[in-house]
Amino acid sequence: MSKIGVDEFEAMAQAQLPLVAQLGISVEHLEQGRAWLRLPFSDALLRPGGTIAGPALMALADAAMYAAVLSMIGKVELAVTINLTCNFLRRPVPADVIADARILKLGKRLTFGEVTLYSEGDGDPIAHVTSTYSIPPKGDEE
Amino acid sequence: MSKIGVDEFEAMAQAQLPLVAQLGISVEHLEQGRAWLRLPFSDALLRPGGTIAGPALMALADAAMYAAVLSMIGKVELAVTINLTCNFLRRPVPADVIADARILKLGKRLTFGEVTLYSEGDGDPIAHVTSTYSIPPKGDEE
Amino acid sequence: MSKIGVDEFEAMAQAQLPLVAQLGISVEHLEQGRAWLRLPFSDALLRPGGTIAGPALMALADAAMYAAVLSMIGKVELAVTINLTCNFLRRPVPADVIADARILKLGKRLTFGEVTLYSEGDGDPIAHVTSTYSIPPKGDEE
Amino acid sequence: MSKIGVDEFEAMAQAQLPLVAQLGISVEHLEQGRAWLRLPFSDALLRPGGTIAGPALMALADAAMYAAVLSMIGKVELAVTINLTCNFLRRPVPADVIADARILKLGKRLTFGEVTLYSEGDGDPIAHVTSTYSIPPKGDEE
Numbered sequence: 001m002s003k004i005g006v007d008e009f010e011a012m013a014q015a016q017l018p019l020v021a022q023l024g025i026s027v028e029h030l031e032q033g034r035a036w037l038r039l040p041f042s043d044a045l046l047r048p049g050g051t052i053a054g055p056a057l058m059a060l061a062d063a064a065m066y067a068a069v070l071s072m073i074g075k076v077e078l079a080v081t082i083n084l085t086c087n088f089l090r091r092p093v094p095a096d097v098i099a100d101a102r103i104l105k106l107g108k109r110l111t112f113g114e115v116t117l118y119s120e121g122d123g124d125p126i127a128h129v130t131s132t133y134s135i136p137p138k139g140d141e142e
Numbered sequence: 143m144s145k146i147g148v149d150e151f152e153a154m155a156q157a158q159l160p161l162v163a164q165l166g167i168s169v170e171h172l173e174q175g176r177a178w179l180r181l182p183f184s185d186a187l188l189r190p191g192g193t194i195a196g197p198a199l200m201a202l203a204d205a206a207m208y209a210a211v212l213s214m215i216g217k218v219e220l221a222v223t224i225n226l227t228c229n230f231l232r233r234p235v236p237a238d239v240i241a242d243a244r245i246l247k248l249g250k251r252l253t254f255g256e257v258t259l260y261s262e263g264d265g266d267p268i269a270h271v272t273s274t275y276s277i278p279p280k281g282d283e284e
Numbered sequence: 285m286s287k288i289g290v291d292e293f294e295a296m297a298q299a300q301l302p303l304v305a306q307l308g309i310s311v312e313h314l315e316q317g318r319a320w321l322r323l324p325f326s327d328a329l330l331r332p333g334g335t336i337a338g339p340a341l342m343a344l345a346d347a348a349m350y351a352a353v354l355s356m357i358g359k360v361e362l363a364v365t366i367n368l369t370c371n372f373l374r375r376p377v378p379a380d381v382i383a384d385a386r387i388l389k390l391g392k393r394l395t396f397g398e399v400t401l402y403s404e405g406d407g408d409p410i411a412h413v414t415s416t417y418s419i420p421p422k423g424d425e426e
Numbered sequence: 427m428s429k430i431g432v433d434e435f436e437a438m439a440q441a442q443l444p445l446v447a448q449l450g451i452s453v454e455h456l457e458q459g460r461a462w463l464r465l466p467f468s469d470a471l472l473r474p475g476g477t478i479a480g481p482a483l484m485a486l487a488d489a490a491m492y493a494a495v496l497s498m499i500g501k502v503e504l505a506v507t508i509n510l511t512c513n514f515l516r517r518p519v520p521a522d523v524i525a526d527a528r529i530l531k532l533g534k535r536l537t538f539g540e541v542t543l544y545s546e547g548d549g550d551p552i553a554h555v556t557s558t559y560s561i562p563p564k565g566d567e568e
Contacts, residue, residue, distance in 0.1 A: 018186050019197045022164065044160050054223045055161045055201035062197055081196045082536065083558065085227040085369050085511065087396050087414060089389040104409055105373040109535065110508065110560075112371050112412065114398075125388055128396070130371060130414060132509065132558075134536075224394065225416065227369065227511050229538050229556060231531040246551055247515040251393065252366065252418075254513050254554070256540075267530055270538070272513060272556060274367065274416075276394075302470050303481045306448065328444050338507045339445045339485035346481050365480045369511040 002030035002071035009067050012075065017066070019059040027067060033103040035067035038120075041096050052092040061086060061115040061129035064101035069111050069133045072103055082110070082132040089125055096120040110134055144172035144213040151209050154217065159208070161201040169209060175245040177209035180262075183238050194234040203228060203257040203271035206241035211253050211275045214245055224252070224274040231267055238262040252276055286314035286355035293351050296359065301350070303343040311351060317387040319351035322404075325380050336376040345370060345399040345413035348383035353395050353417045356387055366394070366416040373409055380404040394418055428456035428497035435493050438501065443492070445485040453493060459529040461493035464546075467522050478518040487512060487541040487555035490527035495537050495559045498529055508536070508558040515551055522546040536560055 004012075006027045013020045013027075023045070028036040039045075039060040045052045062084060069079050101115040115129040146154075148169045155162045155169075165187070170178040181187075181202040187194045204226060211221050243257040257271040288296075290311045297304045297311075307329070312320040323329075323344040329336045346368060353363055385399040399413040430438075432453045439446045439453075449471070454462040465471075465486040471478045488510060495505050527541040541555040 017197075018195050019161075051222065053160050054226070055159075055197060055204050058200050058204075058226070059197035062200075080193065081230055083227065083229045083509065084196070084200070085225065085414065087225045087416065088223055089396055104412055112373055114412070128388055128398070128414065130369065130412065132371065225367065227556065229558065231538055246554055254515055256554070270530055270540070270556065272511065272554065274513065301481075302479050303445075335506065337444050338510070339443075339481060339488050342484050342488075342510070343481035346484075364477065365514055367511065367513045368480070368484070369509065371509045372507055 002032055003074040004030065004070045006030055008075065009070060013063060016077070017063055020063050023056055023059060025060055025063050028098070030067060030071050033068060033072050033106070035064050035071055035101045037064040037067060037099045037101070039097040039099070041094055052097065054086070054088060057088070057097065057117055057127050058084065058086050058129070060097060060099050061101070061117060061127070062131065064099035064115050065113050065129070065131045065133065068101040068103050068113055072106050073135060076135055079133050079135050082134045084129060084131040086127055086129045088127050092126045093119045093122060097126070109136070144174055145216040146172065146212045148172055150217065151212060155205060158219070159205055162205045165198055165201060167202055167205050170240070172209060172213050175210060175214050175248070177206050177213055177243045179206040179209060179241045181239040181241070183236055194239065196228070196230060199230070199239065199259055199269050200226065200228050200271070202239060202241050203243070203259060203269070204273065206243035206257050207255050207271070207273045207275065210243040210245050210255055214248050215277060218277055221275050221277045224276045226271060226273040228269055228271045230269050234268045235261045235264060239268070251278070286316055287358040288314065288354040290314055292359065293354060297347060300361070301347055304347045307340055307343060309344055309347050312382070314351060314355050317352060317356050317390070319348050319355055319385045321348040321351060321383045323381040323383070325378055336381060338370070338372060341381065341401055341411050342368065342370050342413070344381060344383050345385070345401060345411070346415065348385035348399050349397050349413070349415045349417065352385040352387050352397055356390050357419060360419055363417050363419050366418045368413060368415040370411055370413045372411050376410045377403045377406060381410070393420070428458055429500040430456065430496040432456055434501065435496060439489060442503070443489055446489045449482055449485060451486055451489050454524070456493060456497050459494060459498050459532070461490050461497055461527045463490040463493060463525045465523040465525070467520055478523065480512070480514060483514070483523065483543055483553050484510065484512050484555070486523060486525050487527070487543060487553070488557065490525035490541050491539055491555070491557045491559065494527040494529050494539055498532050499561060502561055505559050505561045508560045510555060510557040512553055512555045514553050518552045519545045519548060523552070535562070
């Protein structure tokens with residue numbers, strides 16, 4: 001069971017993650033070590049050729065990874081992204097994008113996971129992300 | 143000399159890259175294979191602890207890489223990001239962020255570069271990005 | 285069904301991939317878009333603390349990705365690695381390492397996949413790799 | 427000035443990094459936060475088309491990054507690679523490969539740097555690597 005609730009994470013994200021609020025990203029479901037988030041389709045996100053802008057996909061993946069981290073450790077506001085690698089695989093179709101994030105390693109200080117992004121209703125991934133989060137001990141400023 | 147002008151790139155970016163327009167990103171300077179872009183500081187970008195949101199930094203880096211690519215090949219609208227790896231190094235101070243992008247390899251179809259991000263007035267990088275762009279031949283839909 | 289056989293791939297790898305031969309890497313199983321390879325444990329691979337050397341793990345992952353690519357396209361000798369991102373997650377125990385590679389996107393020119401590495405007999409991944417391969421058309425020298 | 431000497435690092439690398447010894451990698455020069463290493467050319471490293479095997483280049487980059495880390499912190503045997511991203515840019519010519527590693531961020535626990543690889547006598551990079559090292563405090567087993 002997730003150590004943070006959907007409402008709790010969304011309130012936190014709305015307050016803390018400016019692009020999450022601007023892009024209208026919402027949480028579909030949380031489990032321990034797993035999170036599904038949704039980026040609603042909007043013409044405002046389109047690039048030439050109808051592709052959804054890459055940075056919007058990365059913002060979605062980063063938020064999904066954050067939710068998956070907090071699903072394991074609870075509400076820790078200082079968890080920060082150390083790195084994020086995004087591979088863009090296919091042109092998204094004009095539809096909502098679903099991110100499926102899961103934690104592959106929860107360490108004392110470093111957490112690693114992967115996020116797969118899909119266009120809703122289509123099984124082929126449009127992007128794949130790996131990311132490491134740091135959970136600093138109190139008072140630490142790595 | 144850059145094969146695309148600052149005004150020309152900014153008009154293209156405003157029209158095509160939705161987050162560039164929303165975040166107020168502008169071009170400082172272009173040379174052939176090199177681009178400097180600016181993300182204006184705004185309270186709206188802050189995360190807890192005063193850190194500028196990671197996705198805003200990635201959007202800046204992606205736009206800077208795009209400008210550096212177009213500085214070498216001119217106005218090619220179908221250039222797309224294949225991958226982007228961002229390492230977050232230091233907490234940005236509350237100031238504008240400058241991105242310095244340069245191309246390390248221009249191939250026939252793939253272009254690779256790196257982007258270093260700084261807080262204005264501070265020499266230490268806050269983030270480092272590497273990215274590969276694809277320039278598809280006409281009619282190709284990799 | 286794989287478009288290349290285990291024996292055929294191993295002969296090719298022995299002849300072409302020098303580290304595969306030196307490290308004694310072998311193929312466990314091939315399916316279309318999926319490959320399992322084995323790195324035999326050897327004291328010669330150890331780092332301080334008993335950790336298997338990172339470059340040996342990366343060589344294993346690269347070979348596994350190559351096998352997975354060829355399982356989809358057959359024996360194409362010019363397929364080359366464009367990039368490889370390796371995240372080291374846990375200290376391997378002193379045992380053989382198994383790589384499980386799968387293709388997430390097969391494009392006309394670019395192929396992307398991920399490889400998960402395990403110590404044999406232990407379900408927790410010790411490393412995670414993503415990689416892009418290029419399959420150049422004849423006569424092309426990207 | 428480097429906090430570890432060339433002879434000291436080479437003795438450590440020969441004893442600890444199995445692929446460094448096998449590949450004949452040596453240190454050209456060390457400064458604080460910077461290291462230049464050499465991979466001697468050998469037919470045994472060749473792939474089809476005359477390309478030096480990617481894993482040999484990654485082993486060189488990893489050793490160069492390790493030397494650059496130790497040039498700043500001295501002889502700390504538990505420094506370990508957290509991640510490594512390698513982008514392969516050009517086919518190496520049949521010549522020694524030089525790695526130029528530099529540290530971009532030295533933190534209390536995490537260190538980030540980049541490594542550029544060249545064929546000796548040629549200014550164009552053949553590969554670019556970014557990597558994060560962890561320096562665990564005593565008794566810690568992240």
